[in-house]
Amino acid sequence: MSRLISVARVLLSLTNARRGALATLALAGLFSLSGCGEAQAPRTPVFPVSGQVRVEGDSASGALVVFHSVSKTTPPASATADGEGRFKLTTYETGDGAPAGEYTVTVSLRKLVTKEGSSIAGPNVLPEKFASPTTTPFKVTVAAAPNELKPFVVTK
16 A cells, blocks of 8 residues: 555656646556455455256347346356257356355346447347246245256247
8 A cells, every 4th residue: 555655656746748648547457456455355255156048938148047046145147048048157257156045036138229320238038027027927946066957948
């Protein structure tokens, strides 16, 4: 922290003509990085979770699957379904899984649309009840072991 204060003093001592945006940007960067050396809170252990999403019997390629902790004590885990509708959940790092516990599972599918020459996510093409943690019919328990779930079948 003393090193951070020393660098800040040097930047602030520059003349106004030199300080400008450079000093402001440098200070913002330094303060945003000041916590990098501090210990981080321990992560909740996660376990591999994989499954599949199907819509009316077809694979749900590109569907967003989100696991919402019922206890709200762990962060949500999520994944995007591949071309066959298969997914592997991510909580902290790609494909690491989810903490053990009870979850509600939401599924949404937003096809890309072109707007003013750019591709953006369009409206959800699945029924809205599947996109809300309070109305989704999907509920699962993640065990403290590898989890291969039964397919989630979305009906229209």
